[in-house]
Amino acid sequence: MDQLNIQGQILTEKSGDIYLAALRRNSDLSSLPAKYIVQPTVYDDIPPVLACALAQSPPLEIAVKGGGAHSSTWASSNGGIVIDLSKLNKVTLAEDKQSVTVQGGALWGDVYEVTVRERLEVVGSPLWFVGVGGFTLGGGYSPLSGEHGLAIDNMLAATVVLADGRIVEASPHTEPDLFWAIRGGGGQFGIAVDITFKTHPYAGPFGSGVLAYPGSQLPSVLKVIQDWKTTQTPAERFTMTFSRPAPHFKPSIVILPIVLHDENLTRSSKVLAPFRALQPVLDKVAPAPDMKTVSHAADAGLAAAPRRLVIRGTMFSDFFPELLTAVWDRWVAFTESNEDVRASAVLWDMTHPGELTQIPSDATALRNRAPHYWMAVQGRSTTDASVQAARDFTTSVVSLVREKNAELATDLGWFLSMCQGDEKAEDVFGANLARLRDVKARYDPKKVWSKGIVIEPTL
Template sequence: MQCLRAIFPSKFALTFKPAKSELLSAKQQSSPPPTSMESLQIQGTILTPESGDAYAAALKRNSDLSSLPAKYVVQPAVFADIPPVLAYAASQKPPVEIAVKGGGAHSATWASSDGGIVIDLSKLNKVVLADDKQSISVQGGAYWGDVYEVTSKAQVDVVGSPLWFVGVGGFTLGGGFGPLTSEYGCAVDNLLSATVVLADGRIVKASKHEEPDLFWAIRGGGGQFGVVVEFVFKVYPPVGPISSGILAFPGTEIDKILAIIPEWKKTQTSRERFTMNFSRPAPHFKPSIAILPSVIHDTDGSRAQTVLAPFRDGDVKPVLDKVGSVPDMLTVSHAADAAMAAAPRRLVIRGTLFSDFFPELLKGVWDKWVAFTETSEEVRGSAVLWDLTLPDKMASVPAGETALKRQPYYWMAVQGRSTTDASVQACRDFTASVVQFVREKNAELAGQDMGWFLNMCQGHENPEDVFGENLTRLRKVKAKYDPTKVWSKGLVIEPLVE
């Protein structure tokens, strides 16, 4: 299991903290570019289609639809391996496309390249907790499972993903909404500093006091400004025990469930949250609603009993009620392993933001999802996810303090899963239509258009709909650090030269 890499760091990561020699200046990068990839003097590995199984393994992503046949896959062993790759790519005519792969969980092709170069950070995966347990340093190729292995052993916590196989890099650069966000804010709110390889080959530290414009941009602006090879996050005391599990209901109870949620939210605190899923579980594949709760600081389980009572003691009763105590986020992050292993790997994910859990909004999506998953067995693995994390802490950060938009909102995601190539386009069309419906219906009900959620975009969206009033500043930072658009995968931000 890849998350166990953190237990044996010496086997997988050949370096961690950047030595002075790795913080390279532009002057040090002024030597002639290499004439070929084969001539690069790097400590890491360069894979080509002729590399066989190793190359094939390096192309794999969370979704089979996200993999493209790169000409080269470079797996740096030290930070200084990356600048020569960038120099070579820039010297070609036309320049060679560069993609950066951290965890590879995104369902688009942002971490892949057809005929270009993929910088695969998988060997840069070391995680080190500071001696005072106040911060944790995480290399850019680590998964959150790698982080949780370390925090679990040390009995501390950090704001991260609910799933172990999500990469630290992409999750954080998009903002980082996780199970502890209601208590401690987003991942970007807990980022103390970062080490970034820039388009011109420099390796710099970014923080509120060093390269502050860059530090502002990478906190919610995505991977458009450099390769973040190290993150340093704030660490907290343990939030466990955590009450976690599942309450499952038949689809016939959808109206009752949706009526409970607005009342439930009135007493919600930062200690409890849940994810609600629309899915068709085996063996009967009937439409179902699953409430997946998470209650932190729940020493004896009594808090979970109280907050889940509305879903147990009223007119509606769960057909499956399995909620128990788990020690930490490492355990929580593996809760979906069995379901994920069985899910079709032709996966398209789209998502968006919404203002509130309006019953008519959710019911509209339910009806669309039920109708779509009844069209064919090939697409009945498709699902919808709604995240009910209290947004107050995230929204308390002043607007403009980070590139991440700041106002109260929630997020949702649509997973289009297909068992055949023939039905992939139907899944693409379905996911696109649902998120468009959510955006438009939310604007109608809330009187406010929330735009798109960066980490759930496909890349063709209007950047203004993602970044809002922060876009102009992001474009200026792009012009400062990447005027030639070396970083052109994902949601591309056009440089704005003043």
């Protein structure tokens, strides 16, 4: 591997601090000691790396790192090769400004630096440090999804490095089966070294901030949510969290709104009025000029959070009071049981689902196109001793949500971007799995891409 003639960099343990820095992930639980870390600077660097890895006996495991924000070890390898795309982070706006092409190692913050200057929008992550590739290939739920659908619904094309070393363009007209599969099928088919997205008109300014309530107000908050969603428009969304904010660490309900087209907070004043009628203990909503600013809103809180982090999540059909109350009770009991895990939190996203339902369920690999929302459990621990408890907690809560949702509505399976890898592929991809297996057989029959939710190729 050290003798490969590539333009990029190959790191090993002997590389010292630069190797250690390249191992770092958003969660300390996501880092594994790779034998080699390859940082390509051109797309042609990647095929010889793949060929070399597969020529070993046995072949070396290959992982791909975009942003490294996922809390699994999908972007890491213990003794294998990590293809680290961080130096492939260019963002190019088309001359007509109708699209933007983003390399696979870019973060959403890199994209917003470009689009903000041109007063344009792209359907991307609410957090600047999330990688563009992983976020998109898993579906891509965005603050702009209410108006414009998911990130995969805004993909125009992608350049993909295949397991056999070919570099192809996937689009509706070239390699259409591959284009279908990577929109919601994850990284099971190749390395998306760039993705082209539609751009949209400026959606700001934004109303963004915090409304917080004591846990005793959960029934009242859930009642307001049920009423509020009957008048919610695609321009309004929020994340609700169950968390224990410092310094008192009391069980709290925190509403984090993002309101689009909010000149002088006039829309926020109207749409948040029902929540303010509950007299929150904290009410801090301020104008944000652009998505770059919005994406940095959580920086301070995340910087202080324990870095032993595991995340799982799933879909749910509605904000059923009995579902959320059951999760609340389990979360309160868990975070009261051990001070080491009290930073663990539960997130509930409430983006207007109308636009994502306009796409047929078989038009992309993403299984869920009926109205739905998503939730995630963040298991955080301050000590190694409590990591397993945090893992077990996240597993139990998402299982509870899935079971309760099946009782109250229908089974929506698992959310690929919030999986850990032990979930069954049929529960992630549903009826689309059969076609995904056919595409896998065509583009990766030897399962070179074996990190994440592995899709078995059709025999």
